[in-house]
Amino acid sequence: MPVPPPAVLGYAEESEPAYVQRVADHFTLRPYGKGLLLACGPCPRCAAPLEIPVVLTTVRLMWRAPARTGPLEVPMACNCHEDHDPRPDGVTEGCGAFWLLGVPAELA
Ligand SMILES: [Zn+2]
Numbered sequence: 001m002p003v004p005p006p007a008v009l010g011y012a013e014e015s016e017p018a019y020v021q022r023v024a025d026h027f028t029l030r031p032y033g034k035g036l037l038l039a040c041g042p043c044p045r046c047a048a049p050l051e052i053p054v055v056l057t058t059v060r061l062m063w064r065a066p067a068r069t070g071p072l073e074v075p076m077a078c079n080c081h082e083d084h085d086p087r088p089d090g091v092t093e094g095c096g097a098f099w100l101l102g103v104p105a106e107l108a
């Protein structure tokens with residue numbers, strides 16, 4: 001289980017190898033309208049419950065890339081609406097965490 005975050009977590013653009021494992025353990029993917037999947041689960045950094053749309057056209061393009069090996073991984077970032085100050089100019093959501101989410105071929 002993720003460790004509970006401190007009460008106030010500052011904004012930081014960062015990724016850690018542990019995020020990928022946490023997201024793989026706790027996120028679920030489900031169909032979400034036309035051409036979209038919805039990735040749902042707790043942010044691996046700030047633990048906010050997230051719902052992040054995954055665009056399937058992007059996923060399919062990545063599957064077709066000739067150089068691709070291993071499971072498909074889609075980049076995504078936290079989009080929570082908590083207070084994580086100071087955010088950079090123009091950034092209105094998220095804690096700065098980003099990671100890769102594995103997408104099984106049968107969902108793509
Ligand atoms: Zn957050």
Ligand SMILES: [Zn+2]
Nearest residue numbers: 043046078095
């Ligand atoms: Zn977050």
